[in-house]
Amino acid sequence: MPDPLRIRxxxxxxxxxxxxxxxxxxxxxxxHALATRALCGGWAGRTFDNVLPYPGCAAGRLAVVDxxxxxxxxxxxxxxxxxMGRAVPHTxxxxxxxxxxxxxxxxxxxxxxxxxxxxxxxxxxxxxxxxAGDALSRGAAGALAIALALALTVPPLVVAWRRLVPQxxxxxxxxxxxxxxxxxxxxxxxxxxxxxxxxxxxLGSAAWPGLVIAHAVVIGALFxxxxxxLSDLASPAAA
Numbered sequence: 001m002p003d004p005l006r007i008r009x010x011x012x013x014x015x016x017x018x019x020x021x022x023x024x025x026x027x028x029x030x031x032h033a034l035a036t037r038a039l040c041g042g043w044a045g046r047t048f049d050n051v052l053p054y055p056g057c058a059a060g061r062l063a064v065v066d067x068x069x070x071x072x073x074x075x076x077x078x079x080x081x082x083x084m085g086r087a088v089p090h091t092x093x094x095x096x097x098x099x100x101x102x103x104x105x106x107x108x109x110x111x112x113x114x115x116x117x118x119x120x121x122x123x124x125x126x127x128x129x130x131x132a133g134d135a136l137s138r139g140a141a142g143a144l145a146i147a148l149a150l151a152l153t154v155p156p157l158v159v160a161w162r163r164l165v166p167q168x169x170x171x172x173x174x175x176x177x178x179x180x181x182x183x184x185x186x187x188x189x190x191x192x193x194x195x196x197x198x199x200x201x202x203l204g205s206a207a208w209p210g211l212v213i214a215h216a217v218v219i220g221a222l223f224x225x226x227x228x229x230l231s232d233l234a235s236p237a238a239a
Contacts, residue, residue, distance in 0.1 A: 002087055003236035004165045005096060007172045013233040016226035021101040021180050022187065022219045024076060025049065026212075031069040033207070039064055043207030047195060048188045048215070063130035070107060070123045074152045077102040081156035084163050090231040092163075097230050099160055100176040103184065104153040111149050115142020124148050165237045191215060 025048075032051035036044045040057035053062055076098055083095025110122030115138065125145040132141060161173055195211050203210025 002085065002092060002163075003238040005084070005092060005163050005234040006165045006237045007168060007176075007234050008232055010229065010232050012226055012229035013231075016223060016229045017097050017101060017233055018180070018183060019219050019223035019226060020097055020230070021103065021184060023216070023223055024073070024101050025103070025184055025188070026216050026219075028069045028073050031072045032065060035065040035068040043205075045206035046209070046212070048191045048212060059130045059133075063127050066123050066127040066130065070127075073102050073107060077104055077107075077153060077156050081159040084159060089236055092236070093231050093234040096160065096163070096176075096234040099156055100180060103181050104157055105177055105181045106184070107153055108146065108149040109181070111142060111145040115139055115146060 029046060029049065029051055033043065033046060036042070036051060036054050036057070039061040040054035042054055044054040045052045051065075054065075057065075080095045080097070080099025080102060083098065084092050086092060086095070107124070110120075111125050114120045114122045114125035118138070122145065125142055128136065128141045128144045128148075136144070157177070161169055164172060191211070195209055200210035200214055204213055
């Protein structure tokens with residue numbers, strides 16, 4: 001077993017982590033968009049955090065579109081947990097960043113909201129409802145979606161918990177579990193307001209808004225500049 005990891009919250013490493021988080025959010029939406037194109041025959045309209053259902057697409061195909069992006073996010077989460085167990089320190093650090101940049105709380109919390117708040121939805125919840133149709137109530141579909149999210153997030157989170165230095169576990173685990181999601185919600189709310197206001201509208205389309213493209217390019221460039229600092233985010237306690 002590798003030495004436990006100690007978190008080092010330097011500005012550059014946190015900035016690199018947040019860029020990775022935003023890139024994974026965009027990748028998640030791109031999986032929705034590409035699945036829509038492949039299964040429904042066209043590009044759907046989108047915002048920074050949502051790809052709209054494609055008109056006329058069959059419910060079964062939309063169910064696949066719904067679950068495709070969460071499966072990508074879960075795969076990143078599990079890959080991060082696997083990398084945390086490797087012997088190379090910078091690989092462990094990247095695994096830690098990848099795991100929490102996948103926003104595990106962002107997979108669970110929307111299912112809880114969807115289960116209890118009429119009119120709300122979430123990817124996993126929507127998948128369950130499209131498959132089950134009217135056979136399940138909102139509460140029952142929400143319970144299944146919550147169970148799915150827990151089953152796919154808890155095991156890698158347990159790995160992350162165990163890999164942290166014991167005395168640092170509660171505060172750093174809580175920080176990386178909750179704060180990135182709050183950051184993303186605030187950041188994308190502002191970005192969506194700019195998008196709704198028509199920023200860079202002439203450079204894109206409803207399916208590929210110019211502001212979304214520009215945002216992805218800028219964040220991607222920043223991540224390339226800062227990526228080496230991810231190695232400083234977490235390092236073996238014995239180092």
